Amino acid sequence: MTSQAGTGTEPAAAGGSASSSLTLESVRAIAKKDFQDSVRSWLFWGLSVFFFTLMAALAGFIAWAEPEELTTLGFISLISQVCKLVIPLIALVLGWKSIAGERETGSIKVLLSLPHSRKDVLVGKLLGRTAVLSLSLGIGFVIGMLAVAFAVTEFSFPAYVAFLAMTILYGLAYMSIAVSLSSVTRSTTMAGAAMFGVFVLFYIVWNSIRSALGLLMRRGYIDGVSYMTTTLTGQQREMTRLPDWALFIDMIDPGTAYQNTITLFSGLSGENIGTTFNEAAFPNGLPFYLQDWFSLAILLFWIVVPLVVALYLFDRGDI
Template sequence: MSAIIVAKKDFRDAVRSRVLLALTGLFALFSVGGAFLASRLSALFEEGGAESTLDLILALQTPASFLVPIIALFVGYGAIAGERESGSLAFLLGLPHRRRDVVLGKVLGRTGVVAVSILVGFTVGLLGLVAFVGSVSLVDYVAFTLITVLFGFVYVCLGVGLSAMTRSTTRAAVGAVGLVVVFWFAWSVLAQALLFAIEGELLPETIPGWFIAMNAVPPDAAYGSAIAAVLGAGQFTASSAYETQGLIDGGVPIVAKPWFGFVLLALWALVPLAIGLWRFDRVDL
C-alpha cells in the first residue's frame, strides 16, 4: 500500500518533466516516421497488405527499441540518487515508508510515466499507420503496446536499480549511458570477437549455438523475441536470419527461443532491481 502511495506521488512529480515531454514528442515523431516508412515498404513488396504484422513492427518496433530505453533510463536514473542529492529523500523516508517501498514505488510510478510516453508515441504512430497504410490489426497493436510497456518497465528497473546503488546522479547517469553502450554495441562486438577467437574466422559456415544464445541475451534482443512469441513473427528474433538458412549448429538454443524472451526480460528487470534494493536497504543515507 505504501509503495502505491509513493508511486502515485512520484508519477505526479515525474510526469511534469519537460525533458520527458521532449522525448515523448521525439518518440511520436519517430513513430509517424516509422509508419510512413512501413507504408512505402509494404507498397514496394506488395506482401500481406496493410494489416500485416510487418507494417506494425517496422513502424513501431524500430523507434521503440531505441527510444524506450533512453526514455526509461532518463526517467529512472535520478529516481533515488537525485532525491538523495537534493535532500527530498529525507522528507519521503521521514514519513512511514520502508526503503523498499520507496524503491518499488519509484519503479511503479516511473513505469507509469514511461507507459504514458509510449502510449502517446504509439497512438500518434497508430494514426500515422491508419493514414499511410489504411488499417491495422488492433489486437496486434494492443499486444505490441503491452510488450513495449514491459520493455519500458525493464529499463526503468535497470535505471532505478542503478539509482538505488549510488548517492550521485552523475554516477547513475554514467551507469545508464554505460548500459546503452554495452547493450547496443559492446555486447555484439564481444560476441563477434569471441566467435573469431574460437572459430578462427569472422563468418564460419555453421554458427555455434552459444553465439546465437549470447546475442539473444540483451534486453533489446529479448524484446524482439517476446514480440515474435506473441505476434508469431519469427523473423524478428536475433537468430532468425541464421535459423531460416539452417546455419545454426545443433538447432536454436533455448535462450534464443521466442518465449524465452520473457524470461530474459524478467531477469533484466528483477536482478538489477534486487541488487539496488539490497544495497539501498543497507546504506547510510
C-alpha cells in the same frame, strides 16, 4: 519493549540492520506521487515529443510508401527497430535521477519521514516512472497506429496491443536498471556515469560481441556448427553458424530479447513469420534457451534481477 533500554552493550545491534518490509499502500502512494511529479517535468515531455515525432515520421513514411502486403507484424517489426533504440534512452534519462537526485536534494527524507520503507520507495519509484514512460509509449503507439492502420492489410489490433504491452515490459526492464543504479549511487553524477555505462554496454559492447564471436569463429578460435540449407536457386549449400552458447550471449541484450519476443504475437495476428532462428540450422532441435519464449524470460530477468540487488543494497547503509 522497554526492556531494550539498558542493553546497549550488546554488540548484536551494531551490525544487524533490520530489513524493511514492502507494503502495497506505501508503494501505491509513492508511485502516485512520483507519477504526478515526473509527468510535469519538461524533460519527460521533451523526450516524449521526440518519440512521438519518430513514430509519426516512421508511420507516415510507411503509409506514404505503401509497400505491398504490409502486415501488422511487418509494421510491428519496423517500429520495434525504432523502439529498441529509443526506449532505453528515454528510460535511462527518466530513471537517472529518480533516487540519486532525491538523495542529493535531501527530498528522500521527506519520503522516508513518512511511514514508508526504503523498499517501498524503490518499488514505488520504479512503478511511478514506468507509468510515466508507459503513458508516453501509449500515446506514441496511438499516433503510429492512426498514421498506418489503413495502409496495413487487415490490421490486427490485438497483436498491436500485445506489442505495446511487450514494449512497456521492455521499458520496465530498462527502468528497473536505471532506478536500481540510481539507488545505489550517492550522487547524480555517479548515477549519470552509470547510465552512460549501461548505454555503452548494450548499444556498443553487446552489438560488437556478435561480430567479434563471428570473427573468432572464422579465424578458427571458436568451433562453428555446420548445417545444410537450400538456397533460392534450389541448391544445397553448407553453411556455418555460431555455436548455441554464442547465440545465447547475443540474446541476453534486452533489446535483442525484446525484438525476439515479437514472433510470439504471430498467433494473435494469424500470420506466421517463423522463429528468430532458422530451424534448418538446428537439425537436433532448438535448445530451449534459444527459443523465442525464452527471450521473454530474459526480459523478465532484466526487470527482476537489478531490482532485487538494489532492494538488498539500498536497504543497508545510510541514506
